[in-house]
Amino acid sequence: MDTAFAETLTGWRRHLHAHPGLTLQESATAAFVAEKLREIGVTEITTDFGGHGVVATLRRAGGNRSVGLRGDMDALPIQEVNEDLPYRSTVPGVMHACGHDGHTTALLGAAKLLLADQGWSGTVHLVFQPAEEGGGGARSMIAEGLFQRFPMDRIFGWHNWPGLPVGTIAVHDKAVMAAGARFDITFDGHAAHAALPHLSRDPMVAAGHCIVALQSIVGRNLDPLAGGVVSVTMVQGGEAQNQIPARVVLKGTARWLADSAGEAIREGLHRVAKGIAATCAVTAEVGWRQGVEVTANSPAERELAAAAATAVAPTRRDVPPAMTGEDFSWFLKEVPGAFVWIGNGPAEGGRELHNPHYDFNDAVLPTASGFLAEVAKRALGG
Numbered sequence: 363m364d365t366a367f368a369e370t371l372t373g374w375r376r377h378l379h380a381h382p383g384l385t386l387q388e389s390a391t392a393a394f395v396a397e398k399l400r401e402i403g404v405t406e407i408t409t410d411f412g413g414h415g416v417v418a419t420l421r422r423a424g425g426n427r428s429v430g431l432r433g434d435m436d437a438l439p440i441q442e443v444n445e446d447l448p449y450r451s452t453v454p455g456v457m458h459a460c461g462h463d464g465h466t467t468a469l470l471g472a473a474k475l476l477l478a479d480q481g482w483s484g485t486v487h488l489v490f491q492p493a494e495e496g497g498g499g500a501r502s503m504i505a506e507g508l509f510q511r512f513p514m515d516r517i518f519g520w521h522n523w524p525g526l527p528v529g530t531i532a533v534h535d536k537a538v539m540a541a542g543a544r545f546d547i548t549f550d551g552h553a554a555h556a557a558l559p560h561l562s563r564d565p566m567v568a569a570g571h572c573i574v575a576l577q578s579i580v581g582r583n584l585d586p587l588a589g590g591v592v593s594v595t596m597v598q599g600g601e602a603q604n605q606i607p608a609r610v611v612l613k614g615t616a617r618w619l620a621d622s623a624g625e626a627i628r629e630g631l632h633r634v635a636k637g638i639a640a641t642c643a644v645t646a647e648v649g650w651r652q653g654v655e656v657t658a659n660s661p662a663e664r665e666l667a668a669a670a671a672t673a674v675a676p677t678r679r680d681v682p683p684a685m686t687g688e689d690f691s692w693f694l695k696e697v698p699g700a701f702v703w704i705g706n707g708p709a710e711g712g713r714e715l716h717n718p719h720y721d722f723n724d725a726v727l728p729t730a731s732g733f734l735a736e737v738a739k740r741a742l743g744g
Contacts, residue, residue, distance in 0.1 A: 412503030471731030526705030
């Protein structure tokens with residue numbers, strides 16, 4: 363391993379970790395990315411694309427193929443608790459708890475590797491995506507004309523994965539990560555004194571029944587092999603301990619790996635909520651907001667990714683998909699591509715994703731940059 367290269371990547375990553383940009387607020391991160399791209403010799407740089415997105419282009423004469431490489435940039439609204447880190451977040455309530463600082467850095471590293479490598483020709487578009495964490499960054503870039511302004515035959519991306527050995531690359535045959543939606547169910551009844559429940563129409567009782575009954579959707583309406591999750595994560599209602607409220611709202615998330623399962627979950631939410639509302643003499647309104655699609659590798663690109671992975675690191679083809687979601691799925695609806703995981707090491711001790719103790723493993727960076735550069739070269743070579 364090139365020690366100087368690894369040290370450069372580590373320095374960049376730790377700077378980004380110390381100065382995180384929350385979803386839709388990544389302007390400083392984008393400025394840092396553009397600055398480093400210029401320093402390493404990239405001349406075609408488009409900023410403020412689809413929000414705070416950055417797209418950089420590398421071109422070499424002699425080839426007519428094009429490929430996209432993507433890294434996400436945004437951080438999470440989580441207060442970091444890693445007090446012993448000299449590069450811990452300096453922004454209160456915001457931290458890189460999902461490793462996007464590492465993803466961004468690895469893409470910068472891939473640019474550096476490709477610029478130094480004369481063994482390829484064609485066009486590489488480096489897509490530094492904003493607002494992956496529920497901010498619709500991929501769709502914003504698509505809506506602004508990403509694939510028209512920067513045509514690419516294929517696109518590749520990756521995510522660090524705690525629990526997978528450091529540097530090991532996992533390539534899935536098809537589904538990598540789940541589709542997801544956020545839902546809310548509003549029960550409206552009639553408020554009354556808590557000691558006089560017969561004068562109320564109690565939405566709290568309806569909400570309680572609903573929380574339990576929603577689990578029957580996955581347990582009894584989905585094929586057990588299809589994969590699905592329904593989780594109620596918030597309950598909002600009530601103003602006084604001696605009052606039955608007029609309204610209670612449930613909020614949560616749903617995930618699935620097959621389109622048929624997603625439709626069954628959506629239909630089931632309405633059926634269960636309306637049925638319980640009728641039983642409890644209240645009304646129910648269901649809101650459903652699709653977040654991401656299933657992240658699924660296309661066959662040819664999956665094999666390209668696997669070949670590139672094998673060339674740079676230990677590779678596995680037997681890792682099951684996860685029910686977490688990924689904004690990269692929207693890019694895969696537009697062009698064929700593949701998304702891989704690269705091991706971040708043990709997940710114990712709070713080192714899992716979205717945990718306030720999480721920290722990206724810098725030892726992964728050379729492997730990630732190497733994979734991105736290698737898969738780009740193989741895609742351009744056919």
